[in-house]
Amino acid sequence: MTGVEARRSAIVAAVRQRGFVTIEALASQFGVTVQTIRRDLNELSAEGRLERYRGGGGLPSSVENIDYADRRITLSAEKTRIGRLAARHIPSHCSVFINIGTTPEAVARELMRHDDLSVITNNLNVAISLAEATEFRIVVAGGTVRNRDGAVLGQLTCDTLSQFRVDVAVIGTSGIDADGALLDYDYEEVRATQTILAQARRTFLVADHTKFTRRPMVQVGRIAQIDTFFTDRPPPPEIAALMERHGVGLAIADARD
Incomplete structure (x- = not known):
């Protein structure tokens, strides 16, 4: 050492x-x-x-996330690579949910090269960036805007999201516990993500390696509900074993992506 x-x-x-x-x-x-x-x-x-x-x-706090401005610049290169890799697995001419978070936003930026997407989101940053750069059909879920990061939350958000059945959901999470629990900080945010999980034909989880050591207190779901996990480093052995047991795909973005 x-x-x-x-x-x-x-x-x-x-x-x-x-x-x-x-x-x-x-x-x-x-x-x-x-x-x-x-x-x-x-x-x-x-x-x-x-x-x-x-x-x-x-x-790491279990009750409060890192400030959004700090999250946007932390591991930005890794998030870009994760976003690029995940976007390659999303075809043109399909429908996509994109939820809240800086890594889902990285996926959205990479989707700008696609054709004819329908995007449903409760993330104003995603909606604005795609509206400015593409001709996609974009649906923004109704609800209350969280000023600090552009998230749209509340019962109206869940009601809007529940009206759609989409091909692919792109979700982020703030933490992944050793038993495969997907965790986040805000109950209203979690409710929106749970609605997205229930309404997608396939679900992509996008999260960098720091989420393996963070333990927020609100449970979103479980790793077994995910179709493919996109990250930048191999997960810990206990999480990898759970993924293999439940047939969850793993895609690791490296410097070549």
């Missing part, structure tokens, strides 16, 4: 012990500059080993 790897492992241990540790405290503990600790925290956050917060590092 290199000195950098040893320090980063010790940072993770300190965070697990204390819950949250400031950049200054870590710099003092390890005798390095605050710039070095910032780099360490950024790398550890990208690996999903801790959460990067303003001023330090902490344990």
Whole structure:
């Protein structure tokens, strides 16, 4: 183990012990500059080993997601590759659900090269970007707009989504537990995703590797309900075994995608 790897492992241990540790405290503990600790925290956050917060590092929260602006730039290259790979499995001339999240948004960007899609979404970012760049038929579910990320939620959203039966659903999730539970933070968001799951002929889950270590408290569904899981690294053995048992396909996006 290199000195950098040893320090980063010790940072993770300190965070697990204390819950949250400031950049200054870590710099003092390890005798390095605050710039070095910032780099360490950024790398550890990208690996999903801790959460990067303003001023330090902490344990992943089970009750609150990372700020949307931060999620948009975190692992952006990996999300683009996941989006590109998932889009290749969606044919032109079909209907698609796209739900809330930065990785589903990455899929939407890659679908702009397709022809004649009908897209039903409760994500205003998806609707606006596709409307500006394509001639797709776009249906936006009614409901209440969540200002911080453009999500459309509520009973009216679920009512709208339930009126459609589509070919492919593209969903994201904030966490995947070791027992195969798909997890998220917001109950209203989860209700919309559950409606999408019930109304799709095939379901694609798109999520980067950091979701393997996050444990939000609201259950969306289970990995067994997914047809194909698109991610950027192999899942942990227990999740891989569940996927194999239930016939869930796995597609891993790498630097070539």
